Amino acid sequence: MALKKYNPTTPGRRQMTGYTFEELTTSKPFKALTHSLWRNHAWRNNTGRITTRHQWGGHKKSYRIIDFHYVDKLDIPAKIETIEYDPYRTSYIALVCYRDWERRYVTAHKDMKVWDEMITSKNAKLISWNRLEIWNIPVGLSIYNVEIIVWKGASSVRSAGSSATILSQEWEYTQVKMPSGEIRLVHKLCYATLGVVSNTDHNQVVIGKAGRSRWKWIRPTVLGKSMNPVDHPHGGWEWHSPIGMPYPKTPWGKPALGVKTRKRKDTNKWVLRKRDWRLMKK
Structure with a gap:
């Protein structure tokens, strides 16, 4: 992915950068997989008081229904139809069509192209954007859309350009190094997708002016x-x-x-090292 730099026609444009969107193949979403979350309440309650700080206004947008579970499509191949922009997440999304003609949105891989094939299977081939049980993934490979709880769907490593790394396969659990640096135990029956999330240059974008943050519903x-x-x-x-x-x-x-502020201590047993590389106290 490449970034574009704007001509300095105004002070706000002088340092501003943005996406080229060269990977995207369409500008309109698949309508059957969208619905509106727009509510014109400006984050105030019925008495007019602010209930959520630092949010207001912004551009109207439609929510894309993303499939983070995959498991009800086990062993059914799918082809990539489009690569699209999603206003509700930093990564791009892909519209896939399964062999049974059902279409779903999934998180796009950084190298994913139209007409590529993907599959979710316990023993899928070790090809980028294939999804398989984590115990079948060799040590050292990058993964994303990681399940933390078995059959609960991908809940971690979903943002733009992120990936986790398989460190070791031991007994019932796999050691996974998360993007934060934390080393966590993940059950071997959990699923993960091979590769790195799309839109890898997202963290290099310079907003440039305050108004652009207001378009994103962000108040000062x-x-x-x-x-x-x-x-x-x-x-x-x-x-x-x-x-x-x-x-x-x-x-x-x-x-x-x-x-x-962490109150849930029962999950500490799954963390081997914190993100600052200190051992977790049990």
Whole structure:
């Protein structure tokens, strides 16, 4: 994938970059697999108060129904019909047509082309974008759309340009190195797709101007110290003063920045190393 740089006709355009969309083959989605999530409530409730901060407005968009399970199409080959843009995710998506003539959207591989074939099978060939049980994947290969819980569908490694790596196959579990650096145990009956997610240059895009963020439904974020005391614990005093307390707080008075918020400890047994490479305490 390549990025395009705009001519500096305005200050906002001077550093702005964007997608060339050269991989895409169509600009219109398959209507039967879309529905609208648009609600013109601007993230306010019935009394007009903001219920979700930092979101408002934005361009209207349709949600594409993506298949993250695949398992009800075991051993049924499919052909790639189109590579498309999805406004609700950073990666591209592919419209596939199975041999039984059912069409579904799936996450696109970075090298996927129209008329390529894919299949979901327990012992599928080791070809990019094929999906198979994780114990059949050799050590060192890259994977994405990883299942963490058996038969629950792909829940990890789905964003643009991401991939996990198989580190070892031991007993009932496979050691997988996640994109964050965390090493996690995944049950061998879980499925994963071979390869790397599409749109690998997504993190290189320069937004360029504030208005482009507003198109994405993103409102500005303001420091608490710039607010009034009634709006934030850090607020008040003159100009851009220090927060005036020993540790930072959230707008609701809870400790912030560096405070551990993970409450679900029963899943710690599946994590061998944290993303900072420290061993997980059991």
